[in-house]
Amino acid sequence: MGHRFAEIVFTESVLAEQQRHGSREAYQGFLGGEDFNGRLSAAEAGFIQARDSFYMASVSETGWPYVQHRGGAAGFVRVLDKQTLGFADYSGNRQYVSLGNFRRDNRVALFFMDYVNRTRLKLLGRIRLVDPQDLKTLAALEQADFRAPVERSYLIDVEGFDWNCPKYITPRFTEQEWQALAVPEVAAPVADQPVPVSDNVLGDGPLGLKISGVSQLTPEVRSYQLQSVNGEPLPTFSPGAHLQVPVPTPQGIRMGHYSLCGAPGNHEYQIAVQAKADSKLAAALQRHYQLGTRLQITEPQNHFALHEDNRPALLIAGGIGITPLKSMALALLQRGAEFQLHYAAKSSEQMAFYPELQSLLGERLITYFSHDGERLNPAELLTDLADDCQIYACGPEELLASIRRATRNASIDDRLQLENFS
Structure with missing residues (x-):
């Protein structure tokens, strides 16, 4: 088992096209290892509950997909737990196409869009009506300050999800x-007087x-x-x-x-x-x-530069130390170089960029959650390294000190570059 979304959508025909177009190897890590992208973290929950609309596809008896838009006040989609969404369905054109489709096939595909920040989340699930007698669940899905008439409410059991890159998303704004x-206009300066600057x-x-x-x-x-x-x-x-x-x-x-x-x-x-x-x-x-x-x-500066050739790399991040290493990982991915990113944090909910890195890096990403008793051991990471493997680390001083000791004991500290929070 592995990436739940990939397991569902990467059919034999899809895998054949990936092979034909040269992208199959990049996604190979999605199809093995432990399950992930089947349980919502705080990142997905926060993103979903900030939306005021989404697109939903159902499956018709004719085999055609049917896509509808669903909207409400921001937060009308509720994340009830790590594998369950719910929302109140407001009165529409009364064609009941989606409702009819759900009666025969409960599979749905959802698309959540954030146009301002050019971010999108795809989600697959199985939908079910909330029993009209289940007053507790109905109350949890209500929005007291939104006056549109509610016809019914739904729950969706999450099967898998995936984050998309921002490429080709046109920003749209309220x-x-x-x-x-909007950039404030500044009047032309009078000679010998300072240019006024907006607050x-x-x-x-x-x-x-x-x-x-x-x-x-x-x-x-x-x-x-x-x-x-x-x-x-x-x-x-x-x-x-x-x-x-x-x-x-x-x-x-x-x-x-x-x-x-x-x-x-x-x-x-x-x-x-x-x-x-x-x-x-x-x-x-x-x-x-x-x-x-x-x-x-001023323009960007770099005192923690990645090597420019295709030598392999070991990237080690602790907490917010992921920020420079994320850029390095993306560059190495573009080059086709061999690398691993080892990322430690308290939990997945406190791990910045976790969904995006999972989706892009697959098995190249190895995570450690201290709340689950998992510890990153630098000495173990240095065994069986290629002779030309370069090591980059960023994180709290305690982590960096342990990495210094491990590389010194292994006599490879000349291959190590560090960046600390200070």
Whole structure:
């Protein structure tokens, strides 16, 4: 057993086409190992419950798929547990095509879209009507402040899901979101007078950016998509690079250094910031950085660079230390190089980018959840390494110290590069 979504949709015909077009090897890891992508984590639950609509396909008796749009107030789809969704179905055109299809075949495919942040989640499940006498479940699916008439309510048992990449998703915005993104006009300066700067612009560097997307990855980690203010492609960056960004604090503007965690070559930047009780700067950033916030900064810098050839790599991440290593993993994946990413966190719910990395990396991703008693042992990772394998690690100091000891004991510390949180 393995990736539940892949097990369902990767039929023999699909696998044959993947083989024909050269992508089968990239997905091979999905079809073996322990089950995953069949139970919703906090990342999927938060994403689903932030949506105000989704698309749903049912299976008709004629064999044709039938797709309908379902909508309501944001949060009308409820995640009841790790394998169950529910929603109230509001009165529509009364054709009852989907309802009729469900009576014969309970399989459904759902598509949840976040156009602003260019993110989509595919989900497969089996749907069932809520018994009208099950008042507890009906009450859990109601939205007291949404006045559309409810005809019935549904539960969906999750079979599998998969995150899609943002490629070719055209950003679409509500009027409120668009106003937040709008660049304020600045009057031409009078000679010898300073240019007025909006309260929504931070920094004085030459590179103008605006925040075009914000996503809550875990209860503590928030990611930010950054685009050019003028719409032009942003300067390229290499894996391991970081941005230096201005953060307002009570003591004035302070500079924070945050790794770029997107794929090199993208025309936008992505950073992820973890706000913990002992991290005042990150907490201040999360308070002040909103959709539409403008930054004037310097171009990306890199003091933690990935090798540029096809030598294999061992990537080790602890907690938010995943940010530079995610970019490295995506670069190595694009090159077709051999690598593994070992990623440790307290739980899957507190692991940033967990669904995306599962989907993209398959068996190349090895995870360790301390809440389940799992521990990353650096010494074990160094056995049977290729002679030219390069090692990169980022995480808390305790993890990095254990990696230093292990590589020193194995006499391969010359192949190690580290980046710590400070």
